[in-house]
Amino acid sequence: MNNLYKHILCVVGFVISAIMLQAQNAHLFTTSNGLSNSLINGILQDKHGYIWIATEDGLNRFDGVGFKSYRVKELSHSYVHSVYEDSKGKLWVGTITGLLTYDRSTDTFTPVPIIVKGDTIQAHISDITEDSKGNIWAASTGRGLLVCKDNVARDCQEYIGVKDIEFLSSVTIEKRISSRGEQFDVLWIVAYKNGVYRINLESKEVSLVPLSDGRHLAENAFTENINGKIYLSAEGYECLEAYDGEQALKILKKENVQAVLLDVMMPKMDGLTALDLIRKESNVPVILLTAKSEDSDKVLG
Numbered sequence: 001m002n003n004l005y006k007h008i009l010c011v012v013g014f015v016i017s018a019i020m021l022q023a024q025n026a027h028l029f030t031t032s033n034g035l036s037n038s039l040i041n042g043i044l045q046d047k048h049g050y051i052w053i054a055t056e057d058g059l060n061r062f063d064g065v066g067f068k069s070y071r072v073k074e075l076s077h078s079y080v081h082s083v084y085e086d087s088k089g090k091l092w093v094g095t096i097t098g099l100l101t102y103d104r105s106t107d108t109f110t111p112v113p114i115i116v117k118g119d120t121i122q123a124h125i126s127d128i129t130e131d132s133k134g135n136i137w138a139a140s141t142g143r144g145l146l147v148c149k150d151n152v153a154r155d156c157q158e159y160i161g162v163k164d165i166e167f168l169s170s171v172t173i174e175k176r177i178s179s180r181g182e183q184f185d186v187l188w189i190v191a192y193k194n195g196v197y198r199i200n201l202e203s204k205e206v207s208l209v210p211l212s213d214g215r216h217l218a219e220n221a222f223t224e225n226i227n228g229k230i231y232l233s234a235e236g237y238e239c240l241e242a243y244d245g246e247q248a249l250k251i252l253k254k255e256n257v258q259a260v261l262l263d264v265m266m267p268k269m270d271g272l273t274a275l276d277l278i279r280k281e282s283n284v285p286v287i288l289l290t291a292k293s294e295d296s297d298k299v300l301g
Contacts, residue, residue, distance in 0.1 A: 034067035036060050039263065039289070044083045046091060048104075054080040056265065059093060074109055076100060076122075079267070084128035084136075092136060094125025099138055099146075099156060113155040114146060127170045131185045131201060139168035139189055141241070161204050167192040169241075178202075192241060245269030249277055252284070260286045 029035045036058035044052045051062040058071040059080045071078040075095055082094035091102035093109060100109040114123050123143040130136050136148040138156060144166045145159040170190040177183055184202040191197060196209040240255055242248035244267045251257070260278065264271035275286055 029062075029067075034060075034069075036067070036069040036071065037265075039265070041081045042083050044085060046085045047089055052083045052091070054083045054093070056080075056263070059083065070109065076111055081124065081126050082128050084130075086130045086136060087134065092128050092138075094128055094138060096124045097122045099123070099125050099128075099148075112148065114143070114157075115155050116143060116158045126168060127172075129171050129173050131173050131187070132175060132183060133185075137171050137173070137187060139171040141167050141169070141192075144168065145171070145189060161199065162189070162197065162206060165189075165191045165194055165197065167241075245271065245274030245277075248274055252278065252282065257284055260284055262286055262288050264288055 030038050035053070035055070037055035039056040040053060041056065042054040044054075046052060049064070053060040053062065057078050058069045059075060061068045061070070075093065077095040077097040079096040080093060081096060084092045084094075086092065091104075093100045093102065098114060099112040101112060102109050113120050115121075121143065123138075123146065124141040125138050125146075126141050127139040128136065134150055136156070137159075138146040138148070140146055143158070145162050145168060146156045147159045148154075148156040168189050168191050170188075172188050174186040174188060175183055176186055184200070187199040187201055189197050189199070194208070197206060198209055199206050240251050240257065242251055246269050248260070248262070249269075252260075262271045262275060266274070271288060275288070278284065278286065
């Protein structure tokens with residue numbers, strides 16, 4: 001693979017159709033039996049056994065029998081990108097407009113103020129994690145890396161140790177032992193276009209992780225195994241992510257895109273309207289992803 005990336009415009013979250021809930025049985029959950037939306041961004045089982053499902057139209061809690069859905073009335077926005085439980089059992093929820101915490105005693109969500117340069121702003125939270133000191137870290141799309149000190153959820157601040165890296169998709173903590181036998185944390189973040197960054201939270205050193213062939217990682221897929229090894233993925237494709245049809249059209253005019261993954265149900269401009277406008281300008285291959293299954297929807301798509 002040469003150094004030219006093949007651009008794929010992604011206007012969609014991860015799509016999952018089934019959830020394994022029992023040791024011997026598989027059950028299919030869709031919007032027809034309680035799930036608020038079939039486009040899944042994240043799944044978490046908390047310490048009480050509840051399954052939390054972040055979707056593009058609400059947050060769902062499954063108790064083993066049925067679903068309870070939380071949408072814009074309870075949240076800052078119905079588009080939920082991430083859900084995380086910290087070491088104290090507090091639930092953190094990342095939406096397209098901000099960060100919230102969940103109060104189990106009142107079954108309510110409280111927005112966490114996000115402060116950047118003295119102003120309270122909105123931020124699309126794409127991922128959440130916690131370090132060994134109890135600080136909550138949030139990757140955001142457009143607002144960079146955010147940190148909530150000491151897990152008190154009073155507010156989150158912009159982490160100034162990382163500059164000019166605004167569009168982040170993932171964040172994770174790796175625990176290491178120093179030569180003196182002391183534990184310290186390494187924060188890994190994935191930045192769209194920039195690649196993967198490693199931040200030593202003890203020394204504050206920031207480094208861009210190169211690949212063996214000299215290229216920087218452009219793909220936003222990585223994971224950590226049970227032994228603490230970090231696995232990075234680089235297929236030579238770069239995903240240019242848009243969160244509505246209007247933004248997708250702007251990217252298509254600026255970038256050389258080889259394929260489009262298009263979600264039908266989007267804010268501002270739906271996928272079918274966006275597709276109609278795309279076809280007036282380009283013959284780029286388009287894959288439509290949707291939870292709709294009626295015959296009329298299939299004809300339109």
